[in-house]
Amino acid sequence: MELKSKIPPGPLAEKWSKAKATYKLVNPANKRKYDIIVVGAGLAGASAAASLGELGYNVKCFVFHDSPRRAHSIAAQGGINAAKNYRNDGDSVYRLFYDTIKGGDYRAREANVYRLAELSVNIIDQAVAQGVPFAREYGGQLENRSFGGVQVSRTFYARGQTGQQLLLGAFQALERQIALGTVKQYNRHEMLDLVVVDGHAKGIVTRNLVTGKIEAHSADAVVLGTGGYVNVFYLSTNAKASNATAIWRAYKRGAAFANPCYTQIHPTCIPQSGDYQSKLTLMSESLRNDGRIWVPKAQKDTRPVKQIPEAERDYFLERKYPSFGNLAPRDIASRAAKEVCDEGRGVGPSGRGVFLDFADAIKRLGRSAIEERYGNLFDMYHDITAENPYETPMRIYPAPHYSMGGTWVDYNLMSTIPGCYVIGEANFSDHGANRLGASALMQGLADGYFVLPVSIGDYLAGQMGKKVAADTPAFTDAIASVQDRTSRLLSAKGSRTVDSFHRELGTIMWDYCGMARTDEGLRKARTMITELREQYWRDVKVLGTGEEPNQSLEKAGRVADFFELAELMCIDALHREESAGGHFRSEYQEEGEAKRNDDKFLYVAAWEYTGEGSEPRLNKEPLEYEEVKLATRSYK
């Protein structure tokens, strides 16, 4: 497989203009003759589907939710970055670019990240025009706040509901196109396969989640905006239904999967409280602006907080990273929390927790200021834990949150299958080995509003009249294989529920492919996953039929794919004998910090499917740094 990144030549700041100037165009009158399938209506999918509709393409948009507005993007709390420099604090497109490259531990493509930083400002303009109620200053201008890993204030937010408001902007734009007839919306439809004809993506197979009907849909191009995969860990901050099936099916049809081991563990989540736990709740990173993170200096110190004197507290982030302090990037903050808990200094019943304390901030700014900034987060914490964070510090612990890895795409967001584009969290493109806060919303919307709608024309211009009907063999075969899989899951009639398997898989992944990984552990995990997967197909219990709404069946298919993806994550983590960003190999560290190996691993690992039971093939896309000098990432 040849990986052509298609990065335009020329100076970094001119690449995107250059690309746009050289893309082939589709004649406006011809656009409606092209069918484009968009799977997913999160920030990425909804913004893409709406924008493609506005351009005049004929769009079909599929989601498994009952409405496009339910996508997981709705849950994003903290904010979205943009290099507006409204604060006059020295921000610029270049600085946002640089922060993101450095934040990603020098494992992202310069050209993509620069484009992202450039487009960030247009996203804010677009969102405001749509009526997104971002926070404002008393003079009526847009307000900003700080987020982790940077020293300027460039994050735009709408209370603690930034993702919701941005998604509603995109959703409303999408609903407008639905009303205008340019987009046909298919809710409660789950994509279960990608159809490839003569090497080109020509459609998808879906299951109607109400009737159970399995159908094929053909198009001139397929866009996947299906979100991330950290639910492979079972417990994560993602919505319960977030899953990897769409991109996994694409992988098995030939779309290389890049850097699967780059997963982000978010430092500030509410710790697990029992076995019944179904998900972990994120407490937005923005809290680290005013909250101070600490643990007692002594091990197993169970005194009530107020009795632990200042001198006996260890504000470990401030101590280790004086210049970034509590705003150290996520990977670093998470590992530091794990470390102090491993030392036996963790707090809470399980000993896996650290304090996030607002006492100083409340003293300094007053309770009402804190309430205005974080009120809804404090309420959420209170609802879940029955503790009052205005009075006693929050307890937090890291949890799986985001996947930097995903489908490999070129500069134009096309996967290694021509005609199959992947956008948003589902692709690997912009965050390297670690994502900075408030950058996912930015990337999803940059992809969906501004990049894909333009870049896709370059491909479509060459596809005039090459549509394949949905009753041809490639489609009927794909339908048959989906039906076969469904009936295998239904007919196993074993003894264990899907969730019980998923939990067990999640524990393996958390223990061996989570915050710290070792050669030995990863090998062990691979064996355990293969064994468990084999047992799964034999012993899973899926009740009901395929011809009705069947939530166990839906889950069963997703978990089956998680098993395969989990194995690839371990393979990738094992092969990457260095530590970079969210991928921390215990063997490769220097004074407790991640130790990269740029000589050997300065590349994107793009894995290629080679068939059932055969090892995936590694393809390497070398990363070339022309602008930024590689350096050891330091937040000290």
Next chain:
Amino acid sequence: MNLKIHVWRQKSREAEGGFVTYSADAISPDASFLEMLDVVNERLMEKGEESIHFEHDCREGICGSCGMMINGVAHGSRGNGLATCQLHMRHFKDGDEIWIEPWRARAFPVIKDLIVDRGGLDKIIQAGGYISVNTGSAPEANMLLVPKAVQERAMDAAACIQCGACVAQCPNGAAQLFTSAKVSHLGLLPQGQPERKERVLKMVAVMEEMFGSCTLYGECEAVCPKEISIDFIGRMNRDYLAASVTTAKKEKVET
């Protein structure tokens, strides 16, 4: 804690439904309501019975997927701004009996068990719940100043999660609170002014076609997980009236 739950089971839209009683034993008071149902479901499936179907996703009270009538109350509690997924078992007492039903409204037909079809709400948005601005045509964001108080008020309205609790709790099955929240969110902001009149007329027309009519019971506000104020209904009614009058006169645009 040990509980007895009576759950509405209905195989499909056409099938007849009814309550089935299950015991929910050894439930942690720290579990959420949906986690309690998860536990019950795991036990049911182990016994070979199909799980109780209910909709959910974020489990943080923001996606609007979840929602059921709990002891006759949408989302199970009044006046404290919680969605079903945010309700914790500590709100109940050991030995309680709990009645669990799907949203009850003419506009929300049951799909299975506790899952209903809320598609009508999307139809209201399609009618005009947006600002018509194509990608790329937006001016620089700070060219437009929005007073903080206006933005805050718009945000109060925009917080709606489209769960449908307002419709489900309303004796008339009306969607006024939902519709007025969107009409107000967009109508308060300067960006929303050009289409303000047309928007309210179109959205209300679809709302009235699909949902019941509002007689100001106020039940919607009491159960809204985002505590959206009923004042927005008054605001929408004023907007609607003003729009009907001026469009009836075929308002002449001064040029």
